[in-house]
Amino acid sequence: MSHYQPVNFSDRVAFSFTKGMRFFADxxxxxxxxxxxxxxxxxxxxxxxxxxxxxxxxxxRQMKPGYGPKIxxxxxxxxxxxxxxxxxxxxxKPNAFERFLVLIAQAxxxxxxxxxxxxFPRTAHxxxxxxxxxxxxxxxEYLREIDSGKLPNIAAPQIAIDYWNLSADATLRDVVxxxxxxxxxxxxxNHEFAGEYDx
Numbered sequence: 001m002s003h004y005q006p007v008n009f010s011d012r013v014a015f016s017f018t019k020g021m022r023f024f025a026d027x028x029x030x031x032x033x034x035x036x037x038x039x040x041x042x043x044x045x046x047x048x049x050x051x052x053x054x055x056x057x058x059x060x061r062q063m064k065p066g067y068g069p070k071i072x073x074x075x076x077x078x079x080x081x082x083x084x085x086x087x088x089x090x091x092x093k094p095n096a097f098e099r100f101l102v103l104i105a106q107a108x109x110x111x112x113x114x115x116x117x118x119x120f121p122r123t124a125h126x127x128x129x130x131x132x133x134x135x136x137x138x139x140x141e142y143l144r145e146i147d148s149g150k151l152p153n154i155a156a157p158q159i160a161i162d163y164w165n166l167s168a169d170a171t172l173r174d175v176v177x178x179x180x181x182x183x184x185x186x187x188x189x190n191h192e193f194a195g196e197y198d199x
Contacts, residue, residue: 003133004126004191014126022134036138037179038094041085042102043109044135047128047190048078050114051121070193077186083163084179090157091172122197125190132187139180146173 006012021043052074059067094102117124145151156170164178 002136004129010120010123011126014123015130017127018130018134021131037088037142038085038092038098039102039105040135040138041081041088042106044131045078045081045085046106046110046113047117047124047131048074048076048081050110051117051124051128052078054114054117054121073189077189080182080186083159084182087157087160087163087175087179090159091154091175122194125194125197129187129191129194132183132190135183136180136187139176139183143173143176143180146176 004011006015052071055067055071055074059065059071113124113127116127142151146153151172153171153173156166156172156175160166160175160178161168161170164175166174166178
């Protein structure tokens with residue numbers, strides 16, 4: 001699945017919300033892909049943790065055991081996004097202002113997404129699905145810049161080599177491909193979770 005076409009009001013809200021976030025990212029970062037990744041991966045690490053936590057609490061409140069696979073999937077997604085962030089911190093070396101922006105973005109988005117997830121979980125998962133669609137697109141652009149020689153194909157940081165089990169001589173290109181594959185998986189999983197509310 002490369003794009004989920006919006007079919008109802010919830011989908012259109014999720015899609016519009018995502019495009020608004022994309023406009024902000026494009027305006028602020030333009031082609032500074034490494035710095036964009038640092039801030040966006042900070043935001044991307046929020047949904048899995050929020051939704052995993054809330055699903056865990058739902059299981060406790062309802063005293064039902066069937067939520068385990070979903071909880072593990074969501075928390076694994078949050079951890080995966082955290083590792084994306086740790087990797088791009090090594091690559092982009094964010095300055096003090098960008099680190100401050102990370103704190104602000106996370107504080108705002110955590111609370112906004114929590115409210116959305118509690119009251120509109122289907123829309124929340126669709127938002128994440130659309131976020132990940134945009135992430136795949138952004139990393140494809142990043143890859144294109146590397147392949148064209150506009151960005152240097154530097155050596156991959158050790159944290160990335162260890163996490164994705166890359167070869168010792170892996171480069172930034174290998175890292176971007178690995179991250180893009182992760183984002184594509186998150187895209188499909190969250191669109192599937194959103195679809196479960198329609199059944």
